[in-house]
Amino acid sequence: MTAKVWDVVIIGGGPAGLAAAVYSARGGLSTLIVERGLFGGQIFNTAHVENYPGFPGGLSGPEISQRLEEQAREFGAETLLAEVLEVELKGDPKVITTSEGEIRGHTIIVASGAGARKLGVDGEDRLIGAGVSYCATCDGAFYRGKKVAVVGGGDSAVEEALFLTRFAEEVHLIHRRASLRAAKILQDRAFSNPKIKFHWNSVVTEIIGETKVERLRLQDTDGRTSELPVDGIFIYVGQTPYTHFLRGQLPVNQRGYLVADETTETPVPGVFAAGDVREKVLRQVVTAVADGAVAAVMAEKYLAHIAG
Amino acid sequence: MANSIVNVTDATFKQEVLESELPVLVDFWAAWCGPCRMVAPVVESIANEYNGRLKVAKVDVDHNPNIAGQLGIMSIPTLIVFKGGQVAKAMVGYMPKDQMKKQLEGVI
Numbered sequence A: 001m002t003a004k005v006w007d008v009v010i011i012g013g014g015p016a017g018l019a020a021a022v023y024s025a026r027g028g029l030s031t032l033i034v035e036r037g038l039f040g041g042q043i044f045n046t047a048h049v050e051n052y053p054g055f056p057g058g059l060s061g062p063e064i065s066q067r068l069e070e071q072a073r074e075f076g077a078e079t080l081l082a083e084v085l086e087v088e089l090k091g092d093p094k095v096i097t098t099s100e101g102e103i104r105g106h107t108i109i110v111a112s113g114a115g116a117r118k119l120g121v122d123g124e125d126r127l128i129g130a131g132v133s134y135c136a137t138c139d140g141a142f143y144r145g146k147k148v149a150v151v152g153g154g155d156s157a158v159e160e161a162l163f164l165t166r167f168a169e170e171v172h173l174i175h176r177r178a179s180l181r182a183a184k185i186l187q188d189r190a191f192s193n194p195k196i197k198f199h200w201n202s203v204v205t206e207i208i209g210e211t212k213v214e215r216l217r218l219q220d221t222d223g224r225t226s227e228l229p230v231d232g233i234f235i236y237v238g239q240t241p242y243t244h245f246l247r248g249q250l251p252v253n254q255r256g257y258l259v260a261d262e263t264t265e266t267p268v269p270g271v272f273a274a275g276d277v278r279e280k281v282l283r284q285v286v287t288a289v290a291d292g293a294v295a296a297v298m299a300e301k302y303l304a305h306i307a308g
Numbered sequence B: 001m002a003n004s005i006v007n008v009t010d011a012t013f014k015q016e017v018l019e020s021e022l023p024v025l026v027d028f029w030a031a032w033c034g035p036c037r038m039v040a041p042v043v044e045s046i047a048n049e050y051n052g053r054l055k056v057a058k059v060d061v062d063h064n065p066n067i068a069g070q071l072g073i074m075s076i077p078t079l080i081v082f083k084g085g086q087v088a089k090a091m092v093g094y095m096p097k098d099q100m101k102k103q104l105e106g107v108i
Helices: A015-026 A041-045 A061-074 A136-143 A155-164 A184-191 A285-307 B013-018 B034-049 B065-070 B097-105
Strands: A005-011 A031-035 A078-081 A084-088 A094-098 A101-110 A114-116 A147-151 A170-174 A196-199 A202-208 A215-220 A225-229 A232-235 A239-241 A271-273 B024-029 B055-060 B078-083 B086-092
Touching: A005 A015, A005 A094, A005 A285, A015 A031, A015 A041, A015 A061, A015 A285, A031 A101, A041 A061, A041 B034, A101 A285, A136 A155, A136 A232, A136 B034, A147 A155, A155 A170, A155 A184, A155 A232, A170 A202, A271 A285, B013 B024, B013 B055, B024 B034, B034 B055, B034 B097, B086 B097
Parallel strands: A005 A031, A005 A101, A031 A078, A101 A271, A147 A170, A147 A232, A170 A196, B024 B055
Antiparallel strands: A084 A094, A094 A101, A114 A239, A202 A215, A215 A225, B024 B078, B078 B086
């Protein structure tokens, strides 16, 4: 594998990377996707996706993941399970150092995605796995008949709060603002669900518990503090992009996302940024796959250009 | 030689894990859990690399709730190393192989 120079190396096997692979492999470009663990990306952890256009009734997250992977393979994209440690973006070929050795490519599509952002409060790190969770679909079933809190006010927070009502007896939604940011249809469902209690204008300042989560300390915007006894806390306060392996070779915005417009072109020729890792207003499967398609086409143009 | 991973149940946990002569790495997982599927190839690779020094087992918490409950597991994947029937190390969530090896080096 070391001697080969791939036309396109895609870092990350989520929807953006897999869609890029579908387009580039179908376009006849030799394509390698490097994924650290599981193809499908974050959507794999979503129980049900009902707003992906063209699929009335919805699809499960794992099903979307598996279909994308299958489609990428169908056109001949190859895959490598490895952690990307470092990249050298300049020049040609570009060199990607992974846990399984060195890879070289004429172009790179960075589709490394994003992961859960932490709250950054006392008790959070210490109690991960002991009541602190970032994945309701993974851990929800451990809270049958128990009391849980969900922190956040976006689509993910509200969706996961609704999912948790299948198991938990009470779901406390804690949000720092006076209204939710989530889609109206999700808000309506949450407001009409008797298991969900709302704590507005409130933040969690501490997660308390000896060996497992016992209660949360909350503070509202007037400075009043209170304690809420819960068995678990699910944190959905946004994402943080995975860009550490780039070591500052590409510009990022204030929140750490790669700067690239809808062409997905970065300032480094032959390097493209697609999916959740790129700055954008909406992070969904539909925007990720769109980026992937564009990045693949831009990579193809770049290859034609350097072949001259 | 490839090291085989033992599927352990509530019924066989005592014999396979607590009474094992070798230290045992137990992967608590479930089919619905994405990060569990992410960590599975890492666990497999650890099983091969530590063949003879470490026994590797998996517990599907969906079908074996008792043992997960007794151990107070509230997140999956959770990976626990048992030595002489005692918990020697617990790790929660996905981690790449290098990191898992570092965690194991101190215990086995």
